[in-house]
Amino acid sequence: MKLKEWAFLLGIMAIGIITTNLIGFNTPISDSLMGVLILCSIAFIAVCVSKIIPLKLPFIIYCSVLGMLLALPISPIGDFVSEAAGNIEFRAPITMVGALAGIAIGASVREFTKLNWRIIVVALVVMSSTFIASVIIAQVVMNITN
Numbered sequence: 001m002k003l004k005e006w007a008f009l010l011g012i013m014a015i016g017i018i019t020t021n022l023i024g025f026n027t028p029i030s031d032s033l034m035g036v037l038i039l040c041s042i043a044f045i046a047v048c049v050s051k052i053i054p055l056k057l058p059f060i061i062y063c064s065v066l067g068m069l070l071a072l073p074i075s076p077i078g079d080f081v082s083e084a085a086g087n088i089e090f091r092a093p094i095t096m097v098g099a100l101a102g103i104a105i106g107a108s109v110r111e112f113t114k115l116n117w118r119i120i121v122v123a124l125v126v127m128s129s130t131f132i133a134s135v136i137i138a139q140v141v142m143n144i145t146n
Helices: 003-025 029-052 059-071 078-086 091-107 109-114 118-145
Strands: none
């Protein structure tokens, strides 16, 4: 995708996150705006970096590393980034991602129906394994921390 398309999509995401934060969590737009701008800026810079660096890594790795570096306590803007992003309810971006994932899945329903029945077995095994692993990790952490 071109940078112009990324900017457009991030703009739509920003509007959706601010709206979700306002309606769902009663956070004023003025409180959400700076955090959303920072998160969208981090995502856009990560897209630019992923196009410049010749490594074939997923975009989310660049985004995560950049976000962590900017939010580190030793970063000159770490406190500002953490405080601004802290005004965004975690579930607000997840709501937007879920909505977009639903749209993407809906667009490929015909392709999904062409897949064999074995894909359902694979999906159930993957989801069950993820759930069981999460339960085991949670139990271990709870036992360690009492």
